[in-house]
Amino acid sequence: MTAAPPQVDGRAGTADDPVRGVRGAIEYCYERGWSDGLPVVPATEDDVAEFLATVARDPDEVIGAQSHLNRRVTVAQAAVNAVMSGCRPEYFPVVLAAWEAVNGEPASRGGAWQSTSGPAPLLVVNGPVRDRLGINYAGGVFGPGFRANATIGRALGLIVRNGYGIRPQELEQATQGVPGRWTMCIGEHEELSPWEPFSVAGGVAAGVDAVSALLVRDCEYIDNRHTESAEAVLWDVADTLARTGAYLGIKHSTGGVVFGPEHAQFLAAAGYGRADVQQWLFEHATRRQADLVAAGKESHDQDPGPDPFPMMPSAAEIPVLVAGAANAAISMVFRPFGWSTWSGRSVPVPPARDTATHPQEAPA
DSSP, X not given: OOSOOOOOOTTOSOXXXXXXXXXXXXXHHHHTTOSSXXXXXXXXXXXXXXXXXXXXXXXXXXXXXXXXXXXXXXXXXXXXXXXXXXXXGGGHHHXXXXXXXXXXXXXXXXXXXXXXXXXXXXXXXXXXXXXXXXXXXXXXXXXXXXXXXXXXXXXXXXXXXXXXXXXXXXXXXXXXXXXXGTXXXXXXXXXXXXXXXXXXXXXXXXXXXXXXXXXXXXXXXXXXXXXXXXXHHHHHHHHHHTOGGGOOSSSOOOOEEEEOHHHHHHHHHTTOXXXXXXXXXXXXXXXXXXXXHHTTOOOOSSSOOOSSEESSSOGGGSOEEEOSOSSSSEEEEEEESTTOOOOSOOEEOOOOOOTTTSOOOOOO
C-alpha cells in the first residue's frame, strides 16, 4: 500500500463491549501492514480533520517524494500517520516541520530510506514549543516515557512506511537496522547550554520554535566523569568520532555530539565556544593511514590524503548540541548516514492554529 491508510472507525463495537471494536481496528491495521510493530491508533475522519485544522496547509499538498519509486506523500497522508503514531493534534505542526527538515537532507530524497545502513531521523527541537508540548530535553532524553518525543519521531517512520511503502525485508534493505527507526526525537536543553541554541546555527533566531534533523546510523555513549582537563573530554569524543568502523573508506563520514550539560559547561568554563569545540574535534578526530589500511579502509584515490587522516570533512559539519540531565558527565556521539552531513538548515515551527476557529473537512 503506497497511499496513506484509509481512516478506520475505531468506535465500532457494542455498548456491552466497546473495547472489542477498538482492538479489532488495531488488528485491522496490523493485518494491512500499517504498523511499525507497535499498536497504532486507528485514525477516524474526525481525528484527521482535527489534525489538519492545526496547520494552514492544503491537504493535497505534496511534501515528499521518492521519484525512483514513483511515490509521494501529502499533508493529508502525514496527518493520518501522525494520528496513528499517537500524536496529539497540537503536535502536527512539529511533525510537518520535522518532515521538512528531514527532506532538507539530500540523502533522504535519494535512496537513504532503502539503504543497507538503515538510517533513522534524529530530530532536535528548539524553542518554547518544547515546554508547551512536553518535549523532553532533560533526563532520559533518548529514552522512553515522553509522549511528544515518542510520537513525533514515530510519525515520521510511519509516513515513510505507509506513504512510500518502504518496509523491512521489502523495499527497505537495512542489513540490521537501528532502534532509532522507531523514534529518535529530542529537545535541546537550552536552559543549561552555555552556547546559543543549535537551531541558530541552522538560521533560526533564538527563542523561535524550530526543528533540525539528521539521518543517523548510531549513537555511542561517552562517560568521562573524573578528568579535570577539558581537552581530555574532547580527546574522548574525538576518539569515538574517529573510530575506523564508522569510516566508509570512500569519502569523509561526519559525526556529531550531544553533550550532557556537565560536559558542555565544563568545556565552556575552559573557554571553549561551540565553534572552538568543532575546530578542535576536526583537528584531532584523525586516524593514521596505517590504521585505516589495517582495517581495510584505505583510500583508493591516487592521493590518499594527509597522514594522520582527518575523519571529519570540516569543522562546520560537526553538529554540536546539549541535552540530558546535569547529574553526570555523560555525552553521546552520533553518526550521520553514510557521507551525508547536516544540511545546516533548521525549520521554523508555525504556531498550531486553534481548531475551534479553523475547522477543516477531512480529505475525501
